[in-house]
Amino acid sequence: MSQGGVGVNLETSLGYLLKEASSVLRSAMEEVLRPLGMSVTHYSCLELLAQRPGLSNSELARGAFVTRQSMNVLLQALEREGYVTRPADPPVGKALPARLTPRGRRSLEQATVAVRSVEVRMLAGMTGAEQSEAFRILKTMIRSLRDGGDGVVRSEELPPTG
Numbered sequence: 604m605s606q607g608g609v610g611v612n613l614e615t616s617l618g619y620l621l622k623e624a625s626s627v628l629r630s631a632m633e634e635v636l637r638p639l640g641m642s643v644t645h646y647s648c649l650e651l652l653a654q655r656p657g658l659s660n661s662e663l664a665r666g667a668f669v670t671r672q673s674m675n676v677l678l679q680a681l682e683r684e685g686y687v688t689r690p691a692d693p694p695v696g697k698a699l700p701a702r703l704t705p706r707g708r709r710s711l712e713q714a715t716v717a718v719r720s721v722e723v724r725m726l727a728g729m730t731g732a733e734q735s736e737a738f739r740i741l742k743t744m745i746r747s748l749r750d751g752g753d754g755v756v757r758s759e760e761l762p763p764t765g
């Protein structure tokens with residue numbers, strides 16, 4: 604508990620635990636991607652483009668959890684380095700949809716193997732059933748937060764703290 608008994612108990616805060624897991628996951632991913640000359644954002648961008656070719660800068664930024672400005676800088680670098688290609692003029696509106704080049708696909712294949720090794724390590728202590736349940740629970744949490752709700756938490760809904 605914080606000083607004076609006010610605040611969140613970090614040892615029992617699900618939000619804090621999720622943030623810590625996210626931070627440790629990101630660090631482990633950065634560690635395996637660094638030798639490939641990539642960051643997590645670089646990898647995320649390539650993965651998004653492989654799964655959804657032609658995404659705009661704004662769509663890529665949302666998918667990679669970065670600002671449009673950061674994604675624009677990354678896309679320019681990826682284009683210069685031959686990982687992606689974008690049309691000189693927008694086909695419609697102002698968006699310049701990006702697509703992976705063969706070099707980008709090869710690089711993504713290596714990165715996917717590296718990232719998958721981190722995920723395997725993260726899930727190693729769990730049975731298949733526990734992994735499935737973890738996915739289900741996390742998806743439910745995401746859906747609940749996205750859908751909103753009344754925001755009222757009833758004491759019987761809180762997990763035990765002990």
